[in-house]
Amino acid sequence: MARNTNMAFFAAVVAAALLMSLASAATTYQVGDGLGWSIPSGGAAAYTTWADNKTFTVGDTLVFTYSSGNHDVAEVTKAAFDACNATNPITLETASPTNITLSSSGEHYYICTFSGHCSAGQKLSISVTGASSPAPAPRTTRPPSPSPPASVPAPAPSTISPPPSPPASVPAPAPSTSTPTPAASPAPTPSSSRAPVTWTVGNNSGWTVLPPGSYQTWAANKTFVVGDTLVFNYSNGTHDVAVVTKANYDSCNTSSTLALFTNPPTRITLNSTGENFFICTFTGHCAGGQKLAINVTSGNKTFVVGDTLVFNYSNGTHDVAVVTKANYDSCNTSSTLALFTNPPTRITLNSTGENFFICTFTGHCAGGQKLAINVTSGSTTATPPSSTATPPGSGATPPGSSANPPPGSPTSPNTPSSPTPEGSAPPPPNAAASLGAAGLSATFLSIALALLF
Structure with missing residues (x-):
């Protein structure tokens, strides 16, 4: 009788431990x-x-x-x-x-x-x-192009010198208002994918007037990918966040902005590749160092010579223009390397290097309808563009200014190709804790059953 009482007491203790372990998930x-x-x-x-x-x-x-x-x-x-x-x-x-x-x-x-x-x-x-759910296996084969697409012109080589490594600490204010050249960010593995990341601009310093170059130093070791979010923390009424062109970023011109946000915290989701420029429009703040330039990459995509881009859009409402980097940065639609107006537009990537595409319809490029990609030969690991946008340099020459437009127009098939599904985001860290709790619960239950029977 005493043994049965002890067994019942022990079963109650195990049941309580079981509930506690489940709750700990x-x-x-x-x-x-x-x-x-x-x-x-x-x-x-x-x-x-x-x-x-x-x-x-x-x-x-x-x-x-x-x-x-x-x-x-x-x-x-x-x-x-x-x-x-x-x-x-x-x-x-x-x-x-x-x-x-x-x-x-x-x-x-x-x-x-x-x-x-x-x-x-x-x-x-x-x-x-x-x-969480397991991510599907990465794509290992490339589907053949069903029809002869257009070709992308080879961009001219850049004359910009390689950037130096970033300093370990925030640099002291420079005598001029130009931002020091940032270091290139580490290249992600081409076949990998990751969940979108939320970046707090300036970390604990937030979005405020810091010594010139501070925000470029903050961005230098980060890889910004389409889908990531920037969070700007600042005091309401004392700062704001303006999205501007490269020209206005360089000159700290606050009279014309692409977008203006005044309510903190400002959360901006990065929805297109290429360079993005942010300043504060309050008097003297941009010139004092409150400005940020970043480069956004496609993240988990590796573009290789021979791949094909398919642009699907409504005829007469959009188009696809191949442009130089300078025209991409400024959304200048007056001079293009090639212009395609019949959807779906299929363009085969036939040379390595950076390629730039915009829509020439009024306001579309400034509104985000622009794409910048880096094409590799496929034989080595791809290195995407630097995560920090290149700040102004006195002797920099924009690449691609002398490239020749491609011959002919693209052949537009009747039906666009289906996009290849991308891998899902990796499971969150809490998944491991939940599995551990479940395993612990199963152990307690097994002990209880063994002692009772």
């Missing part, structure tokens, strides 16, 4: 840690920085701790989050501590609806991942 996050849920002294950067190094997964819980009656927690849409609009929240919680379990993947946005609190920085945006 999810993580509970105290929002803001010691700061809690309040108006941060440093603006919205405090909560953005808190969330940046964390991986939020479906099943995790956010705990908002605050003084009831002085704050609340509202989940809102992205538009309401950006505008600090508290009039129509998705949910509203007023009792502290507020526990919110993350039940769906994607972007989630939270603000305090008390007057002035959100605009002062009491706002949080996070990205939640779902259950």
Whole structure:
């Protein structure tokens, strides 16, 4: 009888351990840690920085701790989050501590609806991942081209000298306003793919006036890929973020911008390859060093001589122009190396080096309809362009200015080719913890059954 009582007690202990091990698969996050849920002294950067190094997964819980009656927690849409609009929240919680379990993947946005609190920085945006799935095997063969496509002209070699290695620390202000030449970033493995990365510009320094060259040093060892997001943290009303052309970046001309953002934190998703330029339009800030130039690559694609690009678009609403790097940077549509107007446009890559494509319809290139790729011979590992855009140099000559246009026009088949699916993102780190917890639970259960029977 005593033995049966001991067995029942031990089974109860094992069952409790089983429940605890299952619960440990999810993580509970105290929002803001010691700061809690309040108006941060440093603006919205405090909560953005808190969330940046964390991986939020479906099943995790956010705990908002605050003084009831002085704050609340509202989940809102992205538009309401950006505008600090508290009039129509998705949910509203007023009792502290507020526990919110993350039940769906994607972007989630939270603000305090008390007057002035959100605009002062009491706002949080996070990205939640779902259950992981194995990535498909990478493409190992290249499909043959079904019809004779057009050819890309070979760009002229660049005369820009190789950049030096970046310094270990932020450089001291230079006598001129030009930015020091950044170092090339490490080349990713051509066959690899990765999930989009969120980069906090300037890390803990945020987006502010730093010594000239500081942001180029920050970007020098990073690889920016289409789909990544830049987060600019700054104090509302004291800075902004403007997307500008290379010419306006070089001269710190704030009179004409491609896009202007004034609500921190500003999140910009990189949706096209090529160089991107950002400045602050407040008087003297750009000249003082608050400017960033980066180069965005296609990431997991390796373009090889003999490959074919297929541009699918509506006839009469878009076109495909092959241009020089200078015209690509400035979105100059007045002079092209080749122009194609019949979709689908098929272009075979017949030479190594950088190739630049834009749409010549008014405003389309400036709006992001532009593509820059690097073509390799296929016999060696591809090295993509530097992740930092080349800042102005006194003797730099734009490549491709003397290239000859290709002969003839492309043959347009009746049906476009289907794109090859890309690999999915790698599973999040929490997947390993979940599997470990499951294995531990199975061990406890096996012991319990063995002792009972």
